[in-house]
Each structure stands twice: as C-alpha cells, then as structure tokens.
Amino acid sequence: MREFGKLEAAVMDCVWALGRPVSVREVLTELQKSRDIAYTTVMTVMDTLHGKGWLRRRKEGRAYSYEAVASREAYTARLMRDALATSSNQAAAFVHFLSELTPAEVDALRQALKIVPPA
Structure with a gap:
C-alpha cells in the first residue's frame, strides 16, 4: 500500500x-x-x-x-505493517522501532496491550 x-x-x-x-x-x-x-x-x-x-x-x-471506509488509525496501522514487511529481519526492525519510542508512546503502547486479548 x-x-x-x-x-x-x-x-x-x-x-x-x-x-x-x-x-x-x-x-x-x-x-x-x-x-x-x-x-x-x-x-x-x-x-x-x-x-x-x-x-x-x-x-x-x-x-x-x-x-x-477505515479509520485514520487503521490506515496508519496498514502503513506500519507494510513498512515492517519491507525488512528482511522484521524482528530487528521491530526492536529498532520500539527503541525509538518516546516515554509517552511507551505508556500508550502499554495501555493498548492491556486491552488486547492474548492470542
């Protein structure tokens, strides 16, 4: 996309x-x-x-x-997913992404993970 x-x-x-x-x-x-x-x-x-x-x-x-048809958040998520898919080492790319989060973004991620049911 x-x-x-x-x-x-x-x-x-x-x-x-x-x-x-x-x-x-x-x-x-x-x-x-x-x-x-x-x-x-x-x-x-x-x-x-x-x-x-x-x-x-x-x-x-x-x-x-x-x-x-989709929310702004859904659009952003698709862009993030597509960007991640371009890496030959998705785990490393994800780790780099997480290491660059601001404290506020880390807190938002923690809050979001509390509401996501385990897979």
Whole structure:
C-alpha cells in the first residue's frame, strides 16, 4: 500500500475530522480555509479515493456523499505493517522501532496491550 499523496491526505484528513458522510462541497469548504483549490479538483480526488477503496459513496440527488471506509488509525496501522514487511529481519526492525519510542508512546503502547486479548 502506498501512502496518500498530499492532496489525498488533506481530503482524508477532512473526511476523518468531520466523522460523518460528507459532500464534495463540504470538503472543498474545509480545504479552502488553507489553500486555493477548485471544486472539480476535490471531486476528482474523492472519486480517486473511492476507486482505491478508501471512501465509500452514496448517491444523494445529483451528487454523492462520501465516508471513510477505515479509520485514520487503521490506515496508519496498514502503513506500519507494510513498512515492517519491507525488512528482511522484521524482528530487528521491530526492536529498532520500539527503541525509538518516546516515554509517552511507551505508556500508550502499554495501555493498548492491556486491552488486547492474548492470542
């Protein structure tokens, strides 16, 4: 899996932040707060993300409403998993990753492991 491009990431950030089905117009309004962008550009990116399986859409009148198929956390986890898979020594890569965690990240990991049932 490849990372999102800059504009794809900006669109997904808006969709995730809004946390509900959204129209192209709503995403456009959010994006225009920080950049000059055209409606058709946002529509094309959202259609592309739909085609890649990251957004689902439903016809509402003449337009579509879009929502994320997966959470931001699920996307991040897939990126991490794919990065780990590129190593010829996954155990060593994982150990290096863990050794670079901040104390706050270590605490968050410990808390997360408390809620995960044993395999």
